[in-house]
Amino acid sequence: MKLSIKKDSGFIEFYSSSKTLLEALDDIKTTKDNSLCYSSGCRSGVCGSCAVRVNGVEVLACSYELKDGDVVEPLKNTQTIRDLVVVAPLEFNAKAKAYLCEKEQKPIITKEQTLINELQSECILCASCFSICPVYELNPNFLGPFALTRVWRYVSDVREDEAKSKIDLIQQDGIWDCTLCNACTTVCPQGISSKADIEKLRAKSAMFGYSDPSFSSFGFGSSFDGSPVF
Numbered sequence: 001m002k003l004s005i006k007k008d009s010g011f012i013e014f015y016s017s018s019k020t021l022l023e024a025l026d027d028i029k030t031t032k033d034n035s036l037c038y039s040s041g042c043r044s045g046v047c048g049s050c051a052v053r054v055n056g057v058e059v060l061a062c063s064y065e066l067k068d069g070d071v072v073e074p075l076k077n078t079q080t081i082r083d084l085v086v087v088a089p090l091e092f093n094a095k096a097k098a099y100l101c102e103k104e105q106k107p108i109i110t111k112e113q114t115l116i117n118e119l120q121s122e123c124i125l126c127a128s129c130f131s132i133c134p135v136y137e138l139n140p141n142f143l144g145p146f147a148l149t150r151v152w153r154y155v156s157d158v159r160e161d162e163a164k165s166k167i168d169l170i171q172q173d174g175i176w177d178c179t180l181c182n183a184c185t186t187v188c189p190q191g192i193s194s195k196a197d198i199e200k201l202r203a204k205s206a207m208f209g210y211s212d213p214s215f216s217s218f219g220f221g222s223s224f225d226g227s228p229v230f
């Protein structure tokens with residue numbers, strides 16, 4: 001099968017009879033072009049390191065079944081190191097405080113409580129959602145789908161001690177910048193919907209007195225500036 005791969009020097013055509021894209025990349029590197037660079041780790045859809053775009057859609061190379069004429073490119077909205085190797089923008093997790101700030105008094109967690117954010121805990125940080133998100137064309141500082149999903153994962157956790165400050169942090173360059181287009185959901189290999197998590201964070205923000213700042217620019221509010229309204 002013919003495939004076209006974006007290298008730093010431009011698109012190069014290769015042929016491979018491999019089943020998956022990752023097997024084809026290995027085949028090309030060992031037998032045709034040892035300068036080809038790409039990332040991989042677990043080879044089984046677990047580590048998230050092999051995400052690329054095929055025909056404009058984000059996939060995991062180790063899970064993707066090769067088709068004749070496929071066009072392979074690196075993820076978008078990231079810094080390309082070489083060929084298909086990019087830097088995942090993990091700094092957005094730190095910026096959004098997307099980690100657990102645990103209460104001193106540790107509550108007992110019920111089975112029902114673990115189910116609330118079980119799916120979000122499955123994120124493998126492949127950055128596919130980040131790559132497809134259209135907001136980055138307008139706002140490179142957008143916290144983005146996977147960071148916001150992780151914020152939801154922690155603010156919905158009964159052990160979290162700083163839910164309010166985490167909600168405060170995502171008001172700017174965060175939940176209100178999302179267009180709710182759902183593109184992130186369609187490419188997530190783990191079945192996570194960052195769009196749905198962002199909607200839940202919007203509802204949680206409303207409980208803390210926040211509302212959509214764009215309403216004020218349409219004349220629905222008077223002088224709202226994104227601060228709590230109580």
Ligand code: SF4
Nearest residue numbers: 133178179181182184
């Ligand atoms: S739903 Fe929001 S976060 Fe997801 S791709 Fe669309 S704009 Fe980006």
Ligand code: SF4
Nearest residue numbers: 123124126127129188
């Ligand atoms: S939410 Fe899904 S698409 Fe986004 S980084 Fe996590 S696993 Fe990848």
Ligand code: FES
Nearest residue numbers: 041042043048062
């Ligand atoms: S190599 Fe780990 S997800 Fe593909």
